[in-house]
Amino acid sequence: MTAESVHITSYRTYLWVLIALLFLTFVTITVTWIDLSALTVLVALVIASVKAYIVLTWFMHLKYESSLFRVLVIVVLAIYALVIGLTYFDYLLR
Amino acid sequence: MTAENIHHPEPSYLEYRGKYKGLLGWLTTTDHKRIGLMYMYAMMVFFIVGVILGELMRLELFRPGQQFYGPQVYNGLFTLHGIIMIFTVVIPGLAAVFGNFAMPIMIGAKDVAFPRLNLFSWYLFILGAAIALSSQFMGDGPPDTGWTFYAPYSVTTHTNVIAAVLGAFVLGFSSILTGLNFIVTIHRLRAPGMTFFKMPLFPWAVYATAWIQVLATPIVGITLLMIIAERTLRIGFFDPNLGGDPVLYQHLFWIYSHPAVYIMILPAMGVVTEIIPTFSQRRVFGYKAIALSSMAIAFVGYFVWAHHMFTSGMSSTARWIFSLLTFLVAVPSAIKVFNWVTTMYKGSIDVKPPFLYSLGFIFLFMIGGLTGLSLGSLATNIHVHDTAYVVAHFHYIVFGGVGFAFFAALHYWYPKMYGRMYNFKLANIAFVFLFAGFNLLYFPQFIIGLMGMPRRYFDYLPQFTFGMQLSFYGGILLAIGLVLMLYNLFQKNGAKAPANPWGGSTLEWTIPSPPPVENFDVMPEMGPDEEPYDYK
Ligand SMILES: [Cu+2]
Secondary structure, eight states: OOOOOOOOOOHHHHHHHHHHHHHHHHHHHHHTTSOOGGGHHHHHHHHHHHHHHHIIIIITOGGGSOHHHHHHHHHHHHHHHHHHHHHHHHHHHO | OOGGGSSOOOOBTTTOOOSSOHHHHHHTOOOHHHHHHHHHHHHHHHHHHHHHHHHHHHHHTTSSSOSSSOHHHHHHHHHHHHHIIIIIIITTHHIIIIIHHTHHHHTTOSSOSOHHHHHHHHHHHHHHHHHHHHTTTSSSSSOOSTTTTOTTHHHHOOSOHHHHHHHHHHHHHHHHHHHHHHHHHHHHOSOTTOOGGGSOHHHHHHHHHHHHHHHHHHHHHHHHHHHHHHHHHOOOSSOGGGTOOHHHHHHHHHHHHHHHHHHHHHHHHHHHHHHHHHHHTSOOSOHHHHHHHHHHHHHHGGGOGGGGOTTTTOOHHHHHHHHHHHHHHHHHHHHHHHHHHHHHTTOOOOOOHHHHHHHHHHHHHHHHHHHHHHHHSHHHHHHHTTBHHHHHHHHIIIIIIIIHHHHHHHHHHHHHHHSBOOOHHHHHHHHHHHHHHHHHHHHHHHHHHHHTOBTTOSOOOGGGHHHHHHHHHHHHHHHHHHHHHHHHHHSOOSOBOOSOTTOOOSGGGGSOSSOBTTSOSSOOOOOTTOOTTOOO
């Protein structure tokens, strides 16, 4: 077992996370006024993904952990994407 | 590791008195060994209820036409049988019982990483089971959807589906937390020097299982909540009348429920991988292949779910892709079977009850697995879809595979659990009854399924009578075998068990039977040249 390293995040970082999340929420709401037709869902999902990335990286400390955890998260997301992809594949080709 | 720490005065985990004694001492325990046993006792009760429900179905099917109860009661019977057996017996199954009891000892840990979370998982398990069972007594009658809760029927039926679905949801949480606990335990609490590839193969199997539990179970959780939302709030997810798509339900349901089969079978394979080398008195053949095939099964098994939906109106491209993937997942399973057989080859085989039950597992699992391939190929699937052939196939996997491996594990670790031996002769006789009864019960279902007998019908055409009656008699033999086996194990008056009755070479055999509370007096360590199965 390796020695545990404890990382203490400063309030300033958390404040930036908060501001970024609030700003992105504002963007999400604003774009609903614009008619993007087919792209509506895509835009909403992209913004949500950026928010999730910020939360995982800074708020959930993925940035400061060993790379094993990052690999695990990426593998999980890849599996999830594959599962959703295969499901939609059926719908698209029906 | 030597035999030094075998004789010592510390009380065993069974005798240990903590803050509370007696039943309360058990209900408040955080000891992984006691929690493992508590899962086992609860599951035994559920299992016996499930068996009785199954036998009641066989009774109705003894002759064509209505015998004792009408279609509605019969639908309730197979639904409850399925819910109990799947969600409260085989899914927690070997992982919850032996993953808890044996895995931490095998990796040289004192307990799991989160002992209180472990106890909490057990309470969630009991709570979920209680909610699921309450569906029988509350609301507008027992659910009649089958354990799969297929939409849109599960959205429109007036029976008490919500309680059953909610019960399954809570049981899912128990499963996720157990999986999480095991992943952290295996990553963090291995004995110093025990790298992943020096870990015994049962912990490897539990590790692969735990990942499926954590990754797949949330999907069924969401799906079940969507049913509740659709029933109560009329949100159109699945019901075409509300603008939903019933095939979407089947996708979401099977994304979990196919990997769930691997939640059941991987620990079963892990146990057999421990038992076969021990009783062949050889080192396991192909350690790495077995370890990695567990991971491969967990991974590929994630992408085969739609083989349950070949007749549901999927696109034909999706159909052949899922058929191909289904065939691929058979490869790592076959790797394991070949490795077990090769381990036995030229071994000095000692046929004791655990080995006998493991052989039963391999035989029945092979039949179940190979008939799974005929179901996975598109053309034959159309013919046998939703027939008794499917019923026979999955009972060969789930009972013949998981059930027999559970019995094997129970006979293997029983001396370690209770510090007592059992009667070998009676265990062998019980095995003969179980094995003969099992095949007599389920093999005819393959035949009448091929002849066209649909599943989940309380009535049938006269040409199926002979097969149905064979199954009935098989069910009786099977029940006799179960009674004999349980009677043998629960009298607990056998000779005192030594620390290592079978000549096993993993860590749990280096400590007394039953183990002390903290498992090890001296924490085990592995040197750089030590191999995984070096503890004799
Ligand atoms: Cu499947």
